Amino acid sequence: MGAEAIVVFFIAGLVFVGGGAIAAKLLSPKSTNPDKWEPYESGMKTIGSTWVQFKVGYFLIAILFLIFDVETIFLIPWAVAMKKVGIVAFVEIVIFIVILGLGLLYAYKKRAFKWE
Amino acid sequence: MYDFTGLIQGINKWLHSILPAVAADVVGWILIAAAFLGLFAILGLVLVLAERKIAAFFQLRLGPNRIGPWGIFQTVADAIKLLLKEPVGTNRADSFLYNLAPYFVIIAALMSMSVLPFAKGLHAYDIDIGVFFVIAMSSLGVMGILLGGWASNNKYALLGAMRSGAQMISYELSVGLSILTIVLLSGSLRMSDIVASQSDYWFIFKGHIPAWIAFMIFIIAGTAETNRTPFDLTEAESELGAGFHTEYSGLKFAFFFLSEFVNMFIIAAMGAILFFGGWMPLHIGGWDGFNHVMDFIPPIFWFFGKVSFLIFLIMWFRWTFPRLRIDQLLTLEWKYLLPMNLANILLMAFIVLMGWHL
Numbered sequence: 001m002g003a004e005a006i007v008v009f010f011i012a013g014l015v016f017v018g019g020g021a022i023a024a025k026l027l028s029p030k031s032t033n034p035d036k037w038e039p040y041e042s043g044m045k046t047i048g049s050t051w052v053q054f055k056v057g058y059f060l061i062a063i064l065f066l067i068f069d070v071e072t073i074f075l076i077p078w079a080v081a082m083k084k085v086g087i088v089a090f091v092e093i094v095i096f097i098v099i100l101g102l103g104l105l106y107a108y109k110k111r112a113f114k115w116e
Numbered sequence: 117m118y119d120f121t122g123l124i125q126g127i128n129k130w131l132h133s134i135l136p137a138v139a140a141d142v143v144g145w146i147l148i149a150a151a152f153l154g155l156f157a158i159l160g161l162v163l164v165l166a167e168r169k170i171a172a173f174f175q176l177r178l179g180p181n182r183i184g185p186w187g188i189f190q191t192v193a194d195a196i197k198l199l200l201k202e203p204v205g206t207n208r209a210d211s212f213l214y215n216l217a218p219y220f221v222i223i224a225a226l227m228s229m230s231v232l233p234f235a236k237g238l239h240a241y242d243i244d245i246g247v248f249f250v251i252a253m254s255s256l257g258v259m260g261i262l263l264g265g266w267a268s269n270n271k272y273a274l275l276g277a278m279r280s281g282a283q284m285i286s287y288e289l290s291v292g293l294s295i296l297t298i299v300l301l302s303g304s305l306r307m308s309d310i311v312a313s314q315s316d317y318w319f320i321f322k323g324h325i326p327a328w329i330a331f332m333i334f335i336i337a338g339t340a341e342t343n344r345t346p347f348d349l350t351e352a353e354s355e356l357g358a359g360f361h362t363e364y365s366g367l368k369f370a371f372f373f374l375s376e377f378v379n380m381f382i383i384a385a386m387g388a389i390l391f392f393g394g395w396m397p398l399h400i401g402g403w404d405g406f407n408h409v410m411d412f413i414p415p416i417f418w419f420f421g422k423v424s425f426l427i428f429l430i431m432w433f434r435w436t437f438p439r440l441r442i443d444q445l446l447t448l449e450w451k452y453l454l455p456m457n458l459a460n461i462l463l464m465a466f467i468v469l470m471g472w473h474l
Binding site: 002003004005006008009010011012013014016017018020021023024025027028029030031036037038039040041042046050051054055057058061062064065068069072075076079080081082083084086087089090093094097100101104107108113115 | 145148149152153156199200201202203204205206207208215218219222223226227230240241243248266270271272274278282285286288289292293296299300303304305357362363366367368370371442443446447450451454455458461462465466468469
């Protein structure tokens with residue numbers, strides 16, 4: 001199978017979930033009790049809105065992830081070519097990872113990993 | 117000895133001989149898709165049962181034992197029950213995104229399964245960026261969880277989804293970097309090349325100490341990536357109800373549950389392929405008799421044996437370590453695993469440079 005596998009598996013997933021959802025809709029019983037459709041909150045009615053401002057720490061982690069994930073993308077072609085290129089690749093990656101490590105150190109000093 | 121290439125080509129040829137070319141292709145695709153969906157469902161059923169039986173074993177209980185001998189049809193009964201349940205949700209949800217979320221998690225899991233080699237010549241798509249593709253798909257799965265948790269309009273679900281987002285993206289870095297350490301040894305991202313280059317020794321032996329460190333980081337980060345205990349803050353039954361899938365019930369819940377177990381299989385399969393030689397048998401240099409006996413065991417058994425061992429390891433973690441707090445979780449990743457991983461890559465690069473790997 002060639003690249004069409006991606007499309008085939010995508011469609012297979014759609015059919016699997018969609019078919020399951022339709023089958024469940026046809027087979028399952030229905031009842032209409034308004035309280036059943038309230039958000040689950042351990043028996044209490046929900047107070048206020050759910051979609052509120054959230055702790056900024058999560059977004060900080062997301063930004064850090066973005067930086068380091070892009071660095072990983074740069075590392076992948078290097079890892080594939082390392083065996084063929086040899087000493088030049090090694091020296092370059094030492095410089096690259098030292099810079100990356102300095103970035104990590106900076107984030108650490110700025111207390112980005114402190115959860116407070 | 118055991119090569120599936122001929123068999124697959126034979127089936128393909130036979131289809132082409134009885135049908136016109138386009139129809140034969142389409143029938144072939146449907147067959148492959150059906151085989152993988154079957155494997156998907158069977159994996160879900162078997163792994164849920166294994167989880168419960170192993171949990172029972174660790175707690176000196178019997179576990180499910182009513183339906184069928186040793187309760188082996190328990191999960192089949194559960195699946196039928198989930199299908200027949202009324203899907204109770206919430207009328208305050210963002211219904212489009214709420215219904216979309218299960219598609220994300222299932223399709224991401226299915227697509228990353230499509231590139232795994234199960235034995236020689238037995239894979240759906242031997243993509244040249246195989247390892248990278250699996251990493252990409254696993255980050256797509258996070259989106260399903262975030263969507264589901266956010267769209268539910270439930271405070272527990274939102275908390276679970278946000279924690280899950282922070283956790284899964286953080287540990288994705290460690291999974292990616294520990295995989296890179298092994299890519300250094302193989303010099304290729306293609307799964308079949310990675311397996312083929314381990315035909316003499318597995319990478320965990322070839323790579324010396326850095327490979328062991330990479331494996332430990334991989335299995336820790338993989339456990340976190342699949343949201344399993346001790347990293348199951350996403351669900352955290354004792355504090356969040358059910359976490360991001362609080363508002364899902366019936367079959368929609370089953371999809372999340374299924375994808376969690378299939379993701380565990382994918383992580384274990386990746387571990388087996390990268391570190392333990394995939395379907396390659398165990399060879400010890402100089403022991404020809406031993407090597408011949410090992411060659412005699414079909415590769416598919418080697419593959420599933422290694423995968424089952426790693427899955428057992430992950431299930432074992434669940435009953436050994438208590439759950440981490442979110443700040444401990446992020447400290448572990450950003451202050452320990454990530455710097456260790458970067459240093460480990462340099463060490464492995466040095467070993468490859470000096471030619472010390474076998």
